[in-house]
Amino acid sequence: MTIWIRVFALLLLTNLSLKAAPKRPAWVDSPPSAPQLYQGIGVADDTGSAEEDRLRADQNARTEIIQEISSTISSEISSYYSESTHSGAANSEENMEVFTSLSSAYADATIEGIKMADRFHDKKNKVYYSYAILSRADFQSQMSQKAIEAQLFAEEKFRYADAALRQGQISAALKHLSEALSHILVVQSVVKKHLDGDIDRDGNAEFLDAKLSHEINSIITRVGFVKLSGDGQKGERDQALFGPLTGKLIYEDEGIQIPVSNTSLSVAVVGAEADFSSIIATNSAGEFSARIDKLISASTSTPSVNIKFNFPELNMYLSAPGSNEGIMFPAGLQFYFSMDVAASVKVFVRVLEEINGERQSRSRSEGALIKALVGQKYKVIDALRISGDISKEDLDISVYYEEFETLAKKLLPHAEYAIVGVISSETSSTGTLNYAKAGASLKVIDLSSGRIVSSGNQSGLKAAGSTEEKANISALKKGSNAAIAEILAGLEKVLH
Secondary structure (H helix, E strand, O other): HHHHHHHHHHHHHHHHHHHHOOOHHHHHHHOOOOOOOOEEEEEEOOOOOHHHHHHHHHHHHHHHHHHHHHHHHHHHHHHHHHHHOOOOOHHHHHHHHHHHHHHHHHHHHHHOOEEEEEEEEEEOEEEEEEEEEEEEHHHHHHHHHHHHHHHHHHHHHHHHHHHHOOOOHHHHHHHHHHHHHHHHHHHHHHHHOOOOOOOOOOOEEEEEHHHHHHHHHHOOOOEEEEEEEOOOEEEEOOOOOOOOEEEEEEEEEOOEEEOOOEEEEEEEEOOEEEEOOOOOOOOOOOOOEEEEEEEEEEEOOEEEEEEEOOOHHHOOOOOOOOOOOOOOOOOOEEEEEOOOOOOOOOOEEEEEEEEEOOOOOOHHHHHHHHHHHHHOOOEEEEEHHHHHOOOOHHHHHHHHOOOOOHHHHOOOOOOOOEEEEEEEEEEEEOOEEEEEEEEEEEEEEOOOOOOOEEEEEEEEEEEEEOOOHHHHHHHHHHHHHHHHHHHHHHHHHOOO
């Protein structure tokens, strides 16, 4: 009897415990159908700190709504400006990145009224859930108010820009104008109309995006570069350019030159591969200095270093989506330097020799080819220099059977091009005077792609000698000279 009482008591306590456990809300697994709402479900692990865990779940729920709104704004911007410009330009990949960047920053900074409708703590699985909502009607109402605020913001920023410009603070003026343009582009796309106003207070209302773009351009078109030093240097492989490339960024208005200080510039090397800083900045005097730390290779004898205006706040508006005037950056500044293309290229060489079908332990042809390449200033890599990483036997098999894809994978870390192949000689007749004929098959391989880009092929080249051995050696030399000349011409053509 006592046992049954205990069982009954245990069942009763278990039942009461189950009844006391909070029921898992349906929204945890699937948000309700509510087209009038933006909804977000936030999740956070139970770390033992209830207050912090709930806050993290709340923030994650809010972030879900912000991301949905950001996506909506981005879509609205794309749609609005596609219709406004009547072209496909607004849907380009570059513009879509601009739209996404604008909408994400704007949504995160401006959206208000997100509420936590419910929370749930799953004690068994140790997870906190938060359910956030925002009325779509409230969002649209906020956007209408934002249109008014954006116009006031644009007016304020325009005044700041005008004051900065009069004080010679060119970068500050551009920053104020770009911030105003950012607000206008986002808000007018959501309210689906061009915002206008008299931000310059001349008595005429104008479309704000067009006005701001025009003002930005009126500044940028007066910005230009002055070259100071560093042009025309000679560069060598694995070395830095001896001197810095210096110049000055100025703003010119009515004959007065004002230095554009503390402004970002981009650096790019064209026609060569090099180590360098891709972003530099002007100092308080508007001057800049770029350095090339190491030249690696060149595809032309006269590479250049291009310095361009790189005002980060304006990069996203280069296409000026929807506005009447595209924003155009000033032409950049080019510094040219010379570099020996051959000296900048590392070439791997492996040439096998055969006489009457027998592989020769010493390849005179390989030595002749290396000598010719070094004479033209190529940096030559041979099998001995990489024997620690790749066995000579494996290389020779790949060369002999023309397994160029395998060869490229093995050699790419060591060189950019490979010249490989076989030169062979075969006795054609013996007697008082011995004769032999030679054939050659050399290939130039671009190791980055594994493709044959040039070749040197010879066949039936005859030579004579007092002995059979001398006849074959003479034939090999003849075949080698002809093939090497063809290879060198082909390699030079590839590199230029």
